[in-house]
Structures are given as structure tokens and as C-alpha cells.
Amino acid sequence: xxxxxxxxxxxxxxxxxxxxxxxxxxxxxxxxxxxxxxxxxxxxxxxxxxxxxxxxxxxxxxxxxxxxxxxxxxxxxxxxxxxxxxxxxxxxxxxxxxxxxxxxxxxxxxxxxxxxxxxxxxxxxxxxxxxxxxxxxxxxxxxxxxxxxxxxxxxxxxxxxxxxxxxxxxxxxxxxxxxxxxxxxxxxxxxxxxxxxxxxxxxxxxxxxxxxxxxxxxxxxxxxxxxxxxxxxxxxxxxxxxxxxxxxxxxxxxxxxxxxxxxx
Numbered sequence: 704x705x706x707x708x709x710x711x712x713x714x715x716x717x718x719x720x721x722x723x724x725x726x727x728x729x730x731x732x733x734x735x736x737x738x739x740x741x742x743x744x745x746x747x748x749x750x751x752x753x754x755x756x757x758x759x760x761x762x763x764x765x766x767x768x769x770x771x772x773x774x775x776x777x778x779x780x781x782x783x784x785x786x787x788x789x790x791x792x793x794x795x796x797x798x799x800x801x802x803x804x805x806x807x808x809x810x811x812x813x814x815x816x817x818x819x820x821x822x823x824x825x826x827x828x829x830x831x832x833x834x835x836x837x838x839x840x841x842x843x844x845x846x847x848x849x850x851x852x853x854x855x856x857x858x859x860x861x862x863x864x865x866x867x868x869x870x871x872x873x874x875x876x877x878x879x880x881x882x883x884x885x886x887x888x889x890x891x892x893x894x895x896x897x898x899x900x901x902x903x904x905x906x907x908x909x910x911x912x913x914x915x916x917x918x919x920x921x922x923x924x925x926x927x928x929x930x931x932x933x934x935x936x937x938x939x940x941x942x943x944x945x946x947x948x949x950x951x952x953x954x955x956x957x958x959x960x961x962x963x964x965x966x967x
Contacts, residue, residue: 717749717841717882721851721873724758725889726946727793735946736887737800740846742950744806749841751880752848753873754797756789761866764789778825783853783863787812790850790869798848808846811836814855816847817879818872820862827862829854829871829933832879849876870930878937886926891945893918893925893956906954911961912938934958 720743722736736752743750764785768776776782794810801808813820817833840847851869856862864871870886877884890898892906893915910918912935919928925943934941944955 715747715749717751717880718743719751719753719873719877719880719882719884721753721869721884721886722755722793722797722946723869723886723888724755724760726887727754727797728758732946733793733796733800736797737804737806739887739950740797740801741804741806744846746950750846751837751841751876751882752797752846753851753869753876754790754793754848755851755869756793760789760792761786778823780824780860783824783861786863787850787853787861790852794848794850798846801846801848806846807844808848809840810848810850812850812855812861813853813872814861816849816876818849818854818875820854820856820864822856822862824860825863825865827854827856827864829864829875832875834876834879837876837880865929867924867927868929870927871933874930874933874937874939874941878933878939883940883942884934885942885944887946887948888925888943889946890925891948891954893923893943893958897924907956910956910958912958913961915941915958 720740726736727733740750740752768782768785791812798808798810817836818829819831820827821830822828837847851872853861853863873884894904894906896904898904915926916931916935919926919931938960941958942955948955
């Protein structure tokens with residue numbers, strides 16, 4: 704991942720906040736997300752936000768595409784462009800909410816934020832992050848709001864990155880920015896079982912990257928598996944908590960590199 708020039712106030716920490724579909728699924732929740740970003744900014748952090756499409760939006764676009772095609776819409780340039788609009792809309796709405804709080808913000812498509820990708824339509828892979836535009840906005844005091852799930856290919860085409868890939872977008876940006884990444888979701892933490900299915904599920908308060916990768920490989924869905932692997936490869940610290948958690952993230956799950964004793 705590319706590391707471009709950091710803002711002049713380099714001692715000010717950078718934080719990547721990723722908001723899942725349920726976290727931006729209503730006007731109220733978008734406002735809650737905006738207040739979380741504004742609070743972190745007031746506490747002296749540079750914030751970069753990454754957003755998913757609002758809950759159900761991607762499925763609605765796929766269903767609409769199927770109807771206009773008279774059947775299942777094949778992976779294609781046009782389908783990727785249609786799907787990317789879900790995240791684009793979330794980014795613009797969150798930027799509007801921040802501006803209503805008098806916090807300067809700018810929505811960016813994945814390519815505009817420097818996310819480079821390769822592969823076929825519907826199955827792109829992040830190859831690099833060219834972060835100069837993000838650093839420029841941060842230096843200007845503007846919060847970048849990045850549309851997840853998408854990047855730009857060398858030929859200029861938009862590629863979507865697979866379901867749940869806004870997590871990977873956030874981790875890739877955090878790795879490039881040297882930042883901690885918070886995944887704001889619809890559950891309070893990473894659990895040993897799906898808390899929506901099993902009321903006795905128990906939360907993890909701390910995991911190392913290998914443990915998280917193993918959980919996602921076994922089917923845990925609170926963090927996308929590719930994002931968990933990328934966080935492990937880049938040693939990017941994560942924090943998973945619910946959309947209505949306090950600013951401190953209390954009750955969530957921290958994912959950090961294993962200590963030397965744990966790794967031995």
C-alpha cells in the first residue's frame with residue numbers, strides 16, 4: 704500500500720471509521736455517524752470515513768437490474784457502475800450530515816480516494832492505495848468520506864470488490880495512512896457465535912489478527928474475511944463495535960498484533 708506525504712500536523716493521529724449498511728440505514732443513523740466523526744475530530748484526530756450502501760440497497764439494485772434484463776443480470780461494466788451508486792449515495796449523505804454540523808466534508812468515490820484495483824467486473828481486488836488526495840483533504844481540515852466496495856482499474860473503469868468489501872476498503876486505507884481502523888456495525892462486538900441467532904453468544908474483548916482471520920475463515924461474518932486477512936498482513940489495529948456504542952467504543956472488540964509471547 705502506498706504511503707504518501709502525511710499532513711503537516713503529523714502528530715495528530717489519523718483514524719479510519721467504517722460505517723456498515725445498518726449504521727447508515729436511516730436518516731437518524733446517518734446523523735449518529737456524523738456526530739461520531741465530529742466528536743473524534745473535536746478530540747484532535749484526523750478522520751477518514753468509509754461507508755457501505757444503506758442496508759438492502761445493494762440487493763435492491765441487483766433486483767432492479769434483474770428486472771430490466773428479464774433475468775439475472777450478468778457481471779458487467781454497467782452492473783458495477785449501478786452497484787457503486789449505493790455507496791456513492793451513502794458517502795454524499797454522510798458528507799451532507801457533517802456539513803450540517805459545520806464540519807467540512809467531501810464525498811469521494813473509491814478511485815477518487817486513490818483505491819487502485821485489478822480484475823474482472825464484480826470481482827475486483829485492491830492492489831494499491833495512492834493516498835495523496837486523502838492527505839491533502841486532511842491537511843485542509845476536510846473529512847474525506849470514501850465510498851467503500853469499489854476501486855478504479857488501470858483503464859479507468861470502476862470495479863466493485865465483492866460483497867462486504869467496504870471492510871477491505873477501510874483496512875486498506877488504514878494501512879496506507881498508518882491509522883487505526885474502527886468497524887462500526889450492527890453488533891456490539893465480535894462474538895463466538897452469531898448473537899442474532901443465539902442469545903447466549905459471548906463477545907470477545909480482545910483478539911489478535913490470526914484469531915480474527917481464523918474466525919472469519921470459519922464463517923464469522925462480522926468482519927469480511929479478506930479484510931481480516933489484510934489486517935493481519937499489514938498489522939493494522941482494528942476495533943469492532945456497534946453503531947450506538949459510546950465514543951470510547953466501550954464493549955467492543957479490539958484486534959491487535961499478537962505479543963511476542965503469544966506468537967511464540
